[in-house]
Amino acid sequence: MTTRSFSQVDVFAPEPMTGNPVAVVHDASGMDDEQMAAFARWTNLSETTFLLPPRDPGADYRLRIFTPARELPFAGHPTLGSAHAWLERGGLPAAGDVVVQECGIGLVEVRRDGDRLAFRAPELLRSGPLAADVLDQVVASLRITPDAVLASSWADNGPGWLGVLLTSAEDVLALEPDFAVMGDLKVGVIGPYADSGDRPADFEVRAFVPSLAVPEDPVTGSLNASLARWLVDAGLAPTSYAVRQGTALGRRGDVRISSDEQGALWVGGECRTLVSGTLRV
Missing domain, CATH: 3.10.310.10 (Diaminopimelate Epimerase; Chain A, domain 1)
Incomplete structure (x- = not known):
């Protein structure tokens, strides 16, 4: 011993x-x-x-x-x-x-x-659009309609993430996923907070990983890194922003995305x- x-x-x-x-x-x-x-x-x-x-x-x-x-x-x-x-x-x-x-x-x-x-x-080890059947599986597992998805993409930097952008942080917090339908997918969902003085962050994020022992991860650095790579490159997010994650689980994770002079993103x-x-x- x-x-x-x-x-x-x-x-x-x-x-x-x-x-x-x-x-x-x-x-x-x-x-x-x-x-x-x-x-x-x-x-x-x-x-x-x-x-x-x-x-x-x-x-x-x-x-x-x-x-x-x-x-x-x-x-x-x-x-x-x-x-x-x-x-x-x-x-x-x-x-x-x-x-x-x-x-x-x-x-x-x-x-x-x-x-x-x-x-x-x-x-990213994998990027680009989701196949139609994968996107259908994601939408069904999140119990939302296809028009609720503003954008989606593979955003995998190791664990296997794919990303989904919804209209608002409130829509992200309202999700009640069907993990049986989600299966082995690792789904990161992000939505913006309304631009007001009392908002807790710029975006709310949730990370769903039903294939692991913890179906929803409270606060996820790899996911936020991969979402930033995707969203910043696509012009869907600024190069610096704040994320709140874990709200649905009673946490208050505070994640900060920033960029340096060389254009590298930091989490x-x-x-x-x-x-x-x-x-x-």
């Missing part, structure tokens, strides 16, 4: 217990695939991560990301939460203020953005360690 440091970090959280938690195992060297998968099933969080020495000389650490059902090549809130935990435990980035994470899709940069951490949105949020301890397996 080996003892390892453990953190549980609340990500995209403006206050404690308002974001999406990720379990982080420090120095996971020596853990095999089955041990990692078993621990991820046991935590029963949307993701559990394992910090390892890098294989790529350009990385500060390597990260493996597990849901209760499978391993992911990339995920957003685990990236930010793991970078936060690594820094909090004394990690020193080789590139100054930029942490370089190695994961299944390659190298991902994480930087400080004021009080937030932000990761550089990776390139940021506040991270808070709520649990620190040790893991014995």
